Amino acid sequence: MAKHLNNIKIERIGYWGVGIAKTDEGKKILIKWWALPGSVVDCIIKKNKKDYIEWHITKIHKYEAKYFDGEIFCSHFFSNVEPDLKAKTSIEKHKIWCGWCKWQMLSYPRQLELKQEIVEDCFRKIKEKPNFLPIVASPKDKWYRNKIEFSFWVYMASREGIESRWNLWFHKQWEFSKIVDIDNCWLISDNANSIFEYIKEFCFDSGLATYDQKFNRGFFRHLVIREWINTGQLMVNLAVNPLDIKDEKNLDLWKILKKKLEKDEFIKKNITSFVITYNDGLADIVRWTNISVENLIGDWYIYEKLILNWTKQENVESTFRVSPFSFFQTNTHWAELLFQKAINNLLEEWEIKWKILDLYCGTGSIGIGVLKAWIWNSLIGIEIVEEAILDAKYNAEINGIKNECNFIASPSEKVLNKNPEIENELNNIWLVIVDPPREWLHKNVIERISKLKEDNNFKLLYISCNPSTMARDVQLLIEKWFKIKSLQAVDMFPQTHHIETVGVLV
Ligand SMILES: C[S@@+](CC[C@H](N)C(=O)[O-])C[C@H]1O[C@@H](n2cnc3c(N)ncnc32)[C@H](O)[C@@H]1O
CATH class of the missing domain: 2.40.50.140 (Nucleic acid-binding proteins)
Known part of the structure; x- marks a missing residue:
């Protein structure tokens, strides 16, 4: 060709x-x-x-x-x-x-129309014709992200060409090896933008260099800001290269910078938790296997609330502790809406409340939210990241449902296969939730929940950020014991092509 x-x-x-x-x-x-x-x-x-x-x-x-x-x-x-x-x-x-908001040329209603078409297109080939409910819009179409990650980088793109001046921002569209200097991002709040600018100045003035991946040297690597919408708590995670401060002069500069950050009134007033991640890995990611973390200001957690408004009850509030490397949905209001929609689609006719199995549970937000609001019997949550499971256990406790919850740190595909710890607990399951990362479900997970369906008449709530892999999984599930009750796209990322889909299988 x-x-x-x-x-x-x-x-x-x-x-x-x-x-x-x-x-x-x-x-x-x-x-x-x-x-x-x-x-x-x-x-x-x-x-x-x-x-x-x-x-x-x-x-x-x-x-x-x-x-x-x-x-x-x-x-x-x-x-x-x-x-x-x-x-x-x-x-x-x-x-x-900047390549983040690729769909600005489309009005928000048009973006929603296209997203609905995308999701329907992904499910075109599956055998059973699904019942698609209309797409749910994000409560906000700008300033909606509660988490953002910036990269320090040596090579900066400018209109005229490439400047070898170090800076901090997003990677350039098409060319990952360069970043673009941007003065304001429309996806995060004004507050998060000003904190970003503030910390950036401290780093620039410190005399320490930015990390250069080509030579694995330099100090500053990433800056992650998480700002919780319902509690106002804010975490800054500054990732740095510990190899660079083996040099005594750099170590002194780092000590001076840390003191300045700790003492600064603006930082003390506006940042709930400031953590430093020491990362000497080569990959351009904040979390490497071999990291250590230091608390500069506050605890190493921040707390967010989810306020869920169920059809049959008053608002129910749940609180979640989230540590620097635990997943939490990036659009809080969206998460509230999604969980409500999902449970409302699921529960209209339910009377008996029984056990929930929450696979890929993160810090337990959906399982705990549902359990607390509906006073179900019990919850088993499975998650691969150990810190997230520690958060989930703590969250069960602060939400008063510790005895009803069992959280296990393990890959879902392993724990579901003949694990005596949960084998007995899997009887009488009424709801299984899967919210996997972008890849499709592991074949062991599909096999195990299909086998479980033979003996238990549970519903399956499938939440996905990838309708394409979800469609493949749904096809495999309906070949076994499931039928599709409904599918619904829910928009979490306005101005971008990303889309979440919620499926109820019975
Ligand atoms: C899309 S997030 C969903 C988290 C959670 N349901 C929530 O709403 O906050 C996917 C989660 O799956 C976890 N994960 C990734 N691979 C996994 C695996 N093989 N087994 C269990 N959990 C996994 C990730 O760490 C992440 O927390």
């Missing part, structure tokens, strides 16, 4: 915001990014893998007007649209290259 294709018309958008089109010979191709239905584009092969070919857009000739009805609000919006198209929008004025 040719490496370049011209004037290709995008037919529809699939999972991950990928444009789906056909070549003149009728061959299906997948094109990244900024493809929208009806767009006419030129593209080039970027990755030629065994199972798929990835095409990238080199030029957009035409957008369908219907899919250009939004307002570009961020000055860092990246788009590779052609100049004549730019003239029709305010894109011309805009700067460069």
